[in-house]
Amino acid sequence: MTGTFPTRHSTTLTAIWTIVVLLFLYIPMMAVVLASFSKLRYFRFPITGWTTEWYSKTLESLSVRDLLWTSLSVATLVTVLSVGLAFFGALAFARYDWTGRKLYQRLVLLPIFFPQAVLGLSLLLWFSALGITTSWKTAVFAHMIWIVPIVILIISIQVYSFDSALEEAAFDLGASRWQVMKEITLPIMSPGIVSGGIFAFLLSWGNFPLSLFSTGADQTVPEWLYAKMVSGYTPMVPTLGSLTMSGAAILLLLIYLAWMAIVRRKRGRAGSQ
Amino acid sequence: MNWIRQPGVVAALPAAIFLFVGFAGPLLMVFGYSFMPEKTFTLKQLPTVENYVSVVTDSYYISFTWSVFLAALTVLLLFPICYPIAYGMAKLFGKWAKLVTALIAIPLLISENIRLFGWVLILLKNGIFDGTMQSLFDVSVSGLLYTVPAIVLGLVYVYLPFMLFPLVIGISMIPDVVKEAAADLGANRWQVFREVELPLAMPGIMIGCILSFILVLGSLAESKILGGQAIVMIADDIESAFTFAQNWPKGSVLSVLLIALSGFIVFTLFRRIDLDQVIGRR
Numbered sequence: 128m129t130g131t132f133p134t135r136h137s138t139t140l141t142a143i144w145t146i147v148v149l150l151f152l153y154i155p156m157m158a159v160v161l162a163s164f165s166k167l168r169y170f171r172f173p174i175t176g177w178t179t180e181w182y183s184k185t186l187e188s189l190s191v192r193d194l195l196w197t198s199l200s201v202a203t204l205v206t207v208l209s210v211g212l213a214f215f216g217a218l219a220f221a222r223y224d225w226t227g228r229k230l231y232q233r234l235v236l237l238p239i240f241f242p243q244a245v246l247g248l249s250l251l252l253w254f255s256a257l258g259i260t261t262s263w264k265t266a267v268f269a270h271m272i273w274i275v276p277i278v279i280l281i282i283s284i285q286v287y288s289f290d291s292a293l294e295e296a297a298f299d300l301g302a303s304r305w306q307v308m309k310e311i312t313l314p315i316m317s318p319g320i321v322s323g324g325i326f327a328f329l330l331s332w333g334n335f336p337l338s339l340f341s342t343g344a345d346q347t348v349p350e351w352l353y354a355k356m357v358s359g360y361t362p363m364v365p366t367l368g369s370l371t372m373s374g375a376a377i378l379l380l381l382i383y384l385a386w387m388a389i390v391r392r393k394r395g396r397a398g399s400q
Numbered sequence: 401m402n403w404i405r406q407p408g409v410v411a412a413l414p415a416a417i418f419l420f421v422g423f424a425g426p427l428l429m430v431f432g433y434s435f436m437p438e439k440t441f442t443l444k445q446l447p448t449v450e451n452y453v454s455v456v457t458d459s460y461y462i463s464f465t466w467s468v469f470l471a472a473l474t475v476l477l478l479f480p481i482c483y484p485i486a487y488g489m490a491k492l493f494g495k496w497a498k499l500v501t502a503l504i505a506i507p508l509l510i511s512e513n514i515r516l517f518g519w520v521l522i523l524l525k526n527g528i529f530d531g532t533m534q535s536l537f538d539v540s541v542s543g544l545l546y547t548v549p550a551i552v553l554g555l556v557y558v559y560l561p562f563m564l565f566p567l568v569i570g571i572s573m574i575p576d577v578v579k580e581a582a583a584d585l586g587a588n589r590w591q592v593f594r595e596v597e598l599p600l601a602m603p604g605i606m607i608g609c610i611l612s613f614i615l616v617l618g619s620l621a622e623s624k625i626l627g628g629q630a631i632v633m634i635a636d637d638i639e640s641a642f643t644f645a646q647n648w649p650k651g652s653v654l655s656v657l658l659i660a661l662s663g664f665i666v667f668t669l670f671r672r673i674d675l676d677q678v679i680g681r682r
Contacts, residue, residue, distance in 0.1 A: 148485060152503075170527065172531030173531055212415045219408045223408030226403060248655065249426035252652075253425055349513050353621070365521070379506065
């Protein structure tokens with residue numbers, strides 16, 4: 128029968144291929160974690176001696192604390208500011224019908240389709256022309272040029288599935304603009320806002336090309352890792368790499384668990400009524 | 401005056417002003433610097449086109465060619481790798497599709513430097529691959545790192561999700577009934593793929609190909625971390641012009657050319673697709 132596809136056979140093959148590619152994606156990260164427990168000062172495989180001393184050395188190092196603090200400050204500020212701007216940006220992108228919307232949609236997405244290293248360098252020229260000394264604060268600005276459009280896109284996907292009749296009904300029942308925003312619009316858009324926030328935080332946390340040109344004398348974790356990688360091996364590179372990876376993993380897991388708890392509570396409340 | 405009072409305009413303004421100051425401004429500035437005489441740090445000189453001429457006469461076309469070549473090669477490799485997976489995620493995997501999506505998105509959230517460093521550890525002399533081959537088969541395979549294939553591997557690895565996710569959106573835009581109808585009318589697998597799937601999934605395919613092409617075009621870390629001194633890509637040349645050479649006009653010219661090339665491709669794409677349809681699936 129030609130009419131019944133996909134066949135079982137092709138589904139299995141597709142699944143196997145997907146697993147192969149997923150392994151391809153994760154093997155290098157496992158290699159980094161593996162290397163972080165190696166005793167030697169240089170990397171050699173198979174690993175002969177195991178140790179966790181590099182972790183304590185990395186955590187005790189004052190410069191590493193500075194790096195983590197800088198990266199954390201940048202990512203936190205970027206998240207808060209980007210989500211704020213992108214919330215309204217996404218409403219304009221997907222919710223309201225207005226003259227100029229099609230043009231706005233295209234222009235707002237341009238920074239995503241743009242070489243980041245070139246964006247970083249252009250911003251460097253821009254800051255120096257305006258007489259602004261680059262530091263971690265200018266990096267916040269630089270990250271946002273790239274991250275705000277991405278968050279707008281993510282929140283927009285949520286907005287598209289939004290039924291505007293709900294807002295209209297609330298207005299008809301006498302709700303004020305602010306009440307509609309608080310009681311209807313925000314709760315419905317919250318999944319998009321949360322995923323936009325996660326992306327904003329982690330994309331900023333891991334960004335290299337923009338930070339490279341915009342942090343000035345300050346340094347973020349990816350910049351430090353790059354500098355060490357290019358100049359030679361130190362066991363602190365895989366260690367700090369593993370630390371930031373597990374940090375990201377824990378953060379994602381916590382958010383997932385919190386999300387599941389909220390969903391369950393909501394379902395429970397809806398069930399009891 | 402009524403235009404400004406539309407709710408859409410009010411909502412669009414904050415992000416629009418921000419991007420105007422932070423994106424349009426710097427680009428205009430780079431454009432301005434590209435017409436300044438060599439090694440000047442102000443915009444107050446007489447404009448000249450000598451920088452544009454020297455890009456052609458100097459050997460900058462080499463790094464440009466490498467970047468375009470590697471971008472095209474990466475796209476050609478990524479499409480067949482990603483298509484089956486995207487198809488599976490859109491049509492076959494059912495409830496597993498969410499898990500696969502998450503597993504492919506998570507690496508995006510980890511700095512590409514760390515992930516590329518993983519490949520360094522694998523490809524390094526006495527590294528994971530070499531070490532395994534030595535202890536299992538007693539053959540040494542060093543010399544994998546700092547080569548062009550290593551760079552291609554890194555590019556395919558880093559930009560895979562940027563091809564995959566648009567493909568998933570594209571393929572999920574194909575209604576199942578259309579394919580079944582084609583098959584019932586006697587089309588074979590290949591015909592269904594070429595005549596039905598490809599045209600209907602085209603917006604997603606174009607976004608995926610163009611996004612990954614442009615990202616590779618401007619990539620920096622892959623060629624530096626996995627390629628060492630093997631080749632120079634255009635972003636690398638731009639960076640050195642701005643930093644080591646302290647020649648802002650030269651760096652600006654190269655940037656303008658790269659921006660023009662990417663911009664041309666993106667605008668061609670944007671003219672052909674409707675973003676409401678692709679993102680909102682309406």
